[in-house]
Amino acid sequence: MPARRRFRIGRSATGLGLFAVKPIAAGDSIVTYSGRRIPTEQALDTERHRGAKYMFEVNSRWTIDGSSRRNLGRYANHSCRPNAEAVLRKGKVVIVALRDIAPGEEITYDYGKEYFALFIGPNGCRCAACACKRRRRRMGRA
Secondary structure (H helix, E strand, O other): OOOOOOEEEEEEOOEEEEEEOOOEOOOOEEEEEOOEEEEHHHHHHHHHHHOOOOEEEOOOOEEEEOOOOOOHHHHOEEOOOOOEEEEEEOOEEEEEEOOOEOOOOEEEEOOOHHHHHHHHHHHOOOOHHHHHHHHHHHOOOO
């Protein structure tokens, strides 16, 4: 019998997200961001014309088109205070835990300044850290 995943896909404040179902230790690999490799120039053109949001730039030459729903890494959402990070290992992008992650906790990483400016910033960040900051501001406790 195959080993069960340590995460599940579920509803989050920002859409669908990855949630830990088992404890994940700091430094553990969680999921690989997978998809077709395309030239970065083609990816940038696609983003400009179709607003493709699942492009992960590996380097100036190659980008991973992670739009396939089989790419489970695409469900890890952005956070301004992430518990994971994207790491390049042997040409693959792997989401790795920055700290221990408890069952039920959403798995998040920082998408980077460029993605934030293009897709998140114009509508306002909806990550848990920013939502908490907004709540404190509304209650007069900046």
